[in-house]
Amino acid sequence: MLFYLVRTPKGELVLSPFPELDKPYFEGGSFKEDGKNIEPYTVLTPGVPLAYLETVAVPSESILRALAREDVLKSFPWHWGDLEYLKDYLPGVVVGPESREPNVEIVKSLRGRKLTEDELRMLATSYGLKPEEVWQQAHLLVRAGLGEWVPAVRRERKGWRCQRCGESELEEWPSIYGAAFTCPSCRSLGTSSTLKVIYRDLRTPARENFGLRSLNKTSDLVLTPAQEKAAGQVLEFVQSTLESEALLWAACGAGKTEVCFPAAAWALGQGKSVLFAAPRQDVIHDVAPRLQQAFPDLSIPVLSGASAAKFSAGDLVLATTHQVLRFYQAFDLIFLDELDAFPYRDSRMLQWGVTQALRPGGKILFLSATPDPATLKRIRKEGKIIRLPARHHRRPLPVPVFKKMPDWSRVKDSGSLLSKMQPGFGSMLAALREHGPVIFFVPKISSVNVWTEILKSIFPGWSIAGSYSRDPERLDKLVALRRGDFDLFVATSILERGVTIEGAQVAVMAADHPVFDERSLVQMAGRAGRTRANPSGGVIFFAARETAAIRTAVRWINEQNELARTAGLLD
Amino acid sequence: MSKASIIINRTQELLRSLWYKGEEVCLLCGGQDGPICPTCIKEYFHPELARCQACGKLIARESTYCRDCLEHRGPQALTRVTAWGHYAGGWRDFIHRIKYQAQPRLVQKIAHLLAEWAVTQLPPPDSIVAVPMHPSRLAERGFNQAEMISSVLRWELGIPLLNGLERVLPTRSQAELSRQERLHNLTGAFKVRDQKNFSGHIIWLVDDVTTTGATLEACAQALRAVEVGEIYGLCLAAGIEKNLVSAGD
Numbered sequence: 128m129l130f131y132l133v134r135t136p137k138g139e140l141v142l143s144p145f146p147e148l149d150k151p152y153f154e155g156g157s158f159k160e161d162g163k164n165i166e167p168y169t170v171l172t173p174g175v176p177l178a179y180l181e182t183v184a185v186p187s188e189s190i191l192r193a194l195a196r197e198d199v200l201k202s203f204p205w206h207w208g209d210l211e212y213l214k215d216y217l218p219g220v221v222v223g224p225e226s227r228e229p230n231v232e233i234v235k236s237l238r239g240r241k242l243t244e245d246e247l248r249m250l251a252t253s254y255g256l257k258p259e260e261v262w263q264q265a266h267l268l269v270r271a272g273l274g275e276w277v278p279a280v281r282r283e284r285k286g287w288r289c290q291r292c293g294e295s296e297l298e299e300w301p302s303i304y305g306a307a308f309t310c311p312s313c314r315s316l317g318t319s320s321t322l323k324v325i326y327r328d329l330r331t332p333a334r335e336n337f338g339l340r341s342l343n344k345t346s347d348l349v350l351t352p353a354q355e356k357a358a359g360q361v362l363e364f365v366q367s368t369l370e371s372e373a374l375l376w377a378a379c380g381a382g383k384t385e386v387c388f389p390a391a392a393w394a395l396g397q398g399k400s401v402l403f404a405a406p407r408q409d410v411i412h413d414v415a416p417r418l419q420q421a422f423p424d425l426s427i428p429v430l431s432g433a434s435a436a437k438f439s440a441g442d443l444v445l446a447t448t449h450q451v452l453r454f455y456q457a458f459d460l461i462f463l464d465e466l467d468a469f470p471y472r473d474s475r476m477l478q479w480g481v482t483q484a485l486r487p488g489g490k491i492l493f494l495s496a497t498p499d500p501a502t503l504k505r506i507r508k509e510g511k512i513i514r515l516p517a518r519h520h521r522r523p524l525p526v527p528v529f530k531k532m533p534d535w536s537r538v539k540d541s542g543s544l545l546s547k548m549q550p551g552f553g554s555m556l557a558a559l560r561e562h563g564p565v566i567f568f569v570p571k572i573s574s575v576n577v578w579t580e581i582l583k584s585i586f587p588g589w590s591i592a593g594s595y596s597r598d599p600e601r602l603d604k605l606v607a608l609r610r611g612d613f614d615l616f617v618a619t620s621i622l623e624r625g626v627t628i629e630g631a632q633v634a635v636m637a638a639d640h641p642v643f644d645e646r647s648l649v650q651m652a653g654r655a656g657r658t659r660a661n662p663s664g665g666v667i668f669f670a671a672r673e674t675a676a677i678r679t680a681v682r683w684i685n686e687q688n689e690l691a692r693t694a695g696l697l698d
Numbered sequence: 699m700s701k702a703s704i705i706i707n708r709t710q711e712l713l714r715s716l717w718y719k720g721e722e723v724c725l726l727c728g729g730q731d732g733p734i735c736p737t738c739i740k741e742y743f744h745p746e747l748a749r750c751q752a753c754g755k756l757i758a759r760e761s762t763y764c765r766d767c768l769e770h771r772g773p774q775a776l777t778r779v780t781a782w783g784h785y786a787g788g789w790r791d792f793i794h795r796i797k798y799q800a801q802p803r804l805v806q807k808i809a810h811l812l813a814e815w816a817v818t819q820l821p822p823p824d825s826i827v828a829v830p831m832h833p834s835r836l837a838e839r840g841f842n843q844a845e846m847i848s849s850v851l852r853w854e855l856g857i858p859l860l861n862g863l864e865r866v867l868p869t870r871s872q873a874e875l876s877r878q879e880r881l882h883n884l885t886g887a888f889k890v891r892d893q894k895n896f897s898g899h900i901i902w903l904v905d906d907v908t909t910t911g912a913t914l915e916a917c918a919q920a921l922r923a924v925e926v927g928e929i930y931g932l933c934l935a936a937g938i939e940k941n942l943v944s945a946g947d
């Protein structure tokens with residue numbers, strides 16, 4: 128989208144992608160009545176992306192002089208022209224639509240949102256409109272002071288920053304406007320660059336029928352004593368005026384989501400806007416029915432995947448953290464699940480997104496079984512930590528057993544590796560299998576198929592399969608896995624979280640591999656013994672050496688168990 | 699193969715995949731052995747196929763011209779066109795990332811391979827000319843991909859760029875039009891400034907993609923008008939002869 132510098136009849140300078148659309152806002156009726164000679168509306172051409180024009184901020188007289196100082200822009204054929212004349216000269220660029228009427232549906236769906244011009248284009252498609260029509264609707268909101276245009280990548284005091292995800296390490300390339308920058312971090316959501324513009328809504332999301340619905344359906348919710356205690360603390364945090372951040376640190380499989388429901392119900396009853404967010408799509412789809420069950424009278428839009436899709440305002444929004452990047456100062460209360468389910472780099476983008484989506488004065492509750500050290504440190508200092516150490520079934524978390532294996536990185540004669548591990552390796556897995564299906568974690572996608580075949584050859588009678596995130600048959604295999612069709616299932620850490628498999632036992636191959644940190648080890652171990660029917664489970668870490676990560680993981684698990692025991696939450 | 703040797707081979711593979719680091723990833727599929735892996739080379743660049751000696755389309759090895767060109771529907775003003783890969787799948791996605799996702803730097807990553815290939819296909823030119831883009835589209839995108847490609851070829855091969863071919867009429871997007879309309883849509887869309895620079899030159903006329911060849915042809919007509927010697931079209935991608943599609947895809 129290109130922006131033009133416009134001089135209104137009153138001599139004001141404004142930046143606008145649709146000067147024609149703006150006319151009524153800058154032509155006061157009294158102006159005409161004076162009978163004075165009305166100055167024409169003049170537009171500086173050519174149009175330029177907002178990122179390059181907004182920084183040339185100067186009083187009206189010296190704009191051309193300011194442009195003349197710019198490295199690249201100085202060579203542009205700058206020209207002030209009468210809008211009436213340009214209308215014919217630049218058809219479709221400068222001109223707005225005949226209708227300046229707001230489109231109620233579009234205006235509503237833009238509430239609280241932060242969307243790039245391309246996302247607005249997708250929104251237009253979903254409403255069967257032309258992109259210009261939606262851009263112009265957004266521009267009407269900007270003119271009314273209810274929204275704003277910002278460059279998708281904007282110049283700041285030090286360098287440039289992506290306004291969608293906060294990234295400042297950008298890809299630089301030479302454009303006709305000078306140095307251009309494309310953001311590599313939020314690319315999966317569509318392009319963010321200095322050539323693009325973002326619409327930021329300044330209203331809060333529509334809360335329909337607030338007060339008309341009975342919100343407190345959570346009385347049906349059955350919580351364990353451990354959950355109830357934590358839920359009380361969460362409610363206290365949400366109601367208090369002290370901390371703005373808190374962490375719910377829960378044992379794997381302790382049911383942390385439900386712990387948030389009473390606080391969410393209270394906030395909704397106060398007319399606050401509430402967001403549930405998690406980094407991964409499958410977690411969102413797992414939470415959606417539980418949330419809907421707890422709040423049957425509420426409409427709960429679920430935003431996941433990369434699409435900018437239609438957004439119908441709801442009382443409670445459920446979204447992936449990627450989708451959270453498409454909201455601006457929209458929520459009073461955010462529950463952010465699995466805070467640490469992202470690599471560090473992405474979590475910077477996530478944090479920026481969440482900070483941007485939170486209304487000033489709003490509150491965030493982070494939920495995690497394995498909080499990262501930085502978050503722990505920050506929240507210990509400024510926030511509140513709420514613990515939920517025990518599972519529903521009042522049994523301790525299985526503690527991993529460390530089994531020494533030959534050093535992967537050093538074995539030259541690869542054939543001897545397995546023979547060195549055998550027969551102990553096979554019999555340990557067979558012993559695990561006695562208690563339930565074995566989930567066999569490997570460090571890398573590329574080793575899934577290899578291990579699947581090795582294990583098939585060791586256990587010819589077993590039903591064995593493997594899967595990784597991009598496996599096209601992944602969904603089918605996961606269904607079969609939940610059904611208990613496999614004796615052993617080879618997986619990468621994608622299966623770490625959120626997946627509950629009846630009676631699961633866990634083996635981690637090369638647990639000393641650098642891809643496994645203490646948090647992923649705790650998560651993998653946490654797959655075992657989750658259900659009431661099978662509350663115990665075995666966990667084996669195969670590794671050449673006991674790394675710091677392995678030691679920390681075991682310590683964390685022991686700590687949770689100790690905490691639960693002291694609180695009387697274990698049998 | 700015995701069970702034991704399967705295990706040994708598998709284990710070796712496993713060790714490689716576990717510990718071998720620092721490999722460049724494939725720009726097209728994200729797998730190993732980049733910048734373009736052997737699988738993608740096979741899938742999109744078809745070393746086993748020839749290129750139509752008129753329009754550059756991918757054709758059977760034993761053919762010289764594609765069917766369109768045999769029926770005189772090929773380029774007239776161009777000496778010949780050649781295209782590197784088949785405009786499909788991962789290669790099309792890659793070109794789209796360059797053009798529509800503001801990643802022109804990607805061109806640099808394939809520069810060496812492209813240059814290596816180009817010199818085996820075309821005679822050395824005096825200069826390289828990029829197909830120009832209409833100003834309004836250039837204003838939105840911020841760069842001309844044909845210029846980006848030309849400039850990496852210049853760095854790789856040391857062949858000078860020649861400016862002066864310009865787009866003068868706004869044209870409707872070629873994608874919206876039928877073949878006949880496409881050809882008509884472009885007539886007179888290009889002109890040459892400073893014609894003495896061009897006269898007698900052997901030129902590589904560079905664009906990202908050729909589908910109907912209409913854009914290249916319209917540029918070539920403008921270049922012929924100023925007595926350019928030879929005009930060789932060079933593109934990253936083109937279509938594939940119809941009866942080859944099943945074999946090619």
Ligand SMILES: [Zn+2]
Nearest residue numbers: 289292310313
């Ligand atoms: Zn970004």
Ligand SMILES: [Zn+2]
Nearest residue numbers: 724727735738
């Ligand atoms: Zn590849």
Ligand SMILES: [Zn+2]
Nearest residue numbers: 750753764767
């Ligand atoms: Zn041909």
